Amino acid sequence: MDETVQEVSSTVSPCIRARGVGKTYTTRSDEVEALKDVDLTVGDQEFFCLLGPSGCGKSTFLRILSGLVSEYTGTVEISPSRTDGGSVTNMVFQEHGIFPWKTVLNNVAFGLKMDGVGKQRRHEKARTYLEKVDLADFADAYPHQLSGGMKQRVAIARAFANDPEVLLMDEPFGVLDAQTKRNLQTELLSLWSETKKTVVYVTHDIEEAITLGDRLAVMTARPGSVKEVLDVDLPRPRTRGSIPTDEFTTLRERVWELLSEEVQQSVNR
Numbered sequence: 315m316d317e318t319v320q321e322v323s324s325t326v327s328p329c330i331r332a333r334g335v336g337k338t339y340t341t342r343s344d345e346v347e348a349l350k351d352v353d354l355t356v357g358d359q360e361f362f363c364l365l366g367p368s369g370c371g372k373s374t375f376l377r378i379l380s381g382l383v384s385e386y387t388g389t390v391e392i393s394p395s396r397t398d399g400g401s402v403t404n405m406v407f408q409e410h411g412i413f414p415w416k417t418v419l420n421n422v423a424f425g426l427k428m429d430g431v432g433k434q435r436r437h438e439k440a441r442t443y444l445e446k447v448d449l450a451d452f453a454d455a456y457p458h459q460l461s462g463g464m465k466q467r468v469a470i471a472r473a474f475a476n477d478p479e480v481l482l483m484d485e486p487f488g489v490l491d492a493q494t495k496r497n498l499q500t501e502l503l504s505l506w507s508e509t510k511k512t513v514v515y516v517t518h519d520i521e522e523a524i525t526l527g528d529r530l531a532v533m534t535a536r537p538g539s540v541k542e543v544l545d546v547d548l549p550r551p552r553t554r555g556s557i558p559t560d561e562f563t564t565l566r567e568r569v570w571e572l573l574s575e576e577v578q579q580s581v582n583r
């Protein structure tokens with residue numbers, strides 16, 4: 315892979331640098347090489363999307379970035395600009411990971427509590443983010459009283475309330491219906507443009523990656539590495555109506571071409 319293709323623009327400082335990253339899982343009966351030689355640079359405040367065939371190691375890569383997977387080869391550097399000791403990364407999963415026994419407010423405030431933030435301050439902050447995701451009226455509700463989309467909103471409010479440098483999102487809207495997904499994409503973009511977090515976002519949905527990302531990477535079939543990085547050179551703010559159709563379609567076709575070769579590879583294995 316041509317290194318220059320992956321580098322962020324010279325005007326953007328890098329936030330994440332992964333070099334030669336590899337991961338092999340060892341189980342009792344087998345060894346699974348999930349990632350091999352992943353080289354990737356993500357810019358500070360960039361919205362970066364990762365696409366790839368199922369099982370190519372996207373989640374593994376996110377988990378390495380988050381520190382959840384600590385045994386791997388190669389190097390990962392995350393250069394946070396913060397000096398206040400707050401969280402560097404925060405994961406948002408497809409299965410939202412909210413606590414059923416806590417109210418919505420306490421779910422959103424949970425990370426802040428773990429960081430030792432006092433009750434009044436953490437509740438204020440949690441309420442601010444609940445308002446931003448349109449859940450202010452549900453602060454005292456419990457997760458079982460919410461729809462799937464609302465639960466995912468809680469997870470997003472919690473991630474932003476935690477105020478990490480880097481948000482790592484693993485197919486957060488993967489199981490939602492199309493309309494809910496669109497609404498949440500719009501809310502996510504609005505939160506991102508307000509807070510300017512660096513985001514690494516895994517998805518199987520090409521249109522979603524193009525709607526959200528500044529750039530996107532297509533990964534190869536397992537063992538996953540970066541096949542190609544593409545710029546999503548479309549104006550922001552992006553709404554369905556504002557994205558130029560021709561550019562969108564051209565990019566979607568190009569990504570599909572790259573991806574389908576790899577999907578075929580993984581099917582042939």
Ligand SMILES: Nc1ncnc2c1ncn2[C@@H]1O[C@H](COP(=O)(O)OP(=O)(O)OP(=O)(O)O)[C@@H](O)[C@H]1O
Nearest residue numbers: 339340341346348367368369370371372373374375
């Ligand atoms: N804890 C583990 N132990 C053993 N093998 C694992 C483990 N986690 C993942 N794998 C294997 O590593 C490979 C990559 O998995 P990973 O979940 O990272 O892929 P993915 O691209 O995120 O997949 P999907 O798109 O289907 O979610 C797969 O073959 C998977 O079975």
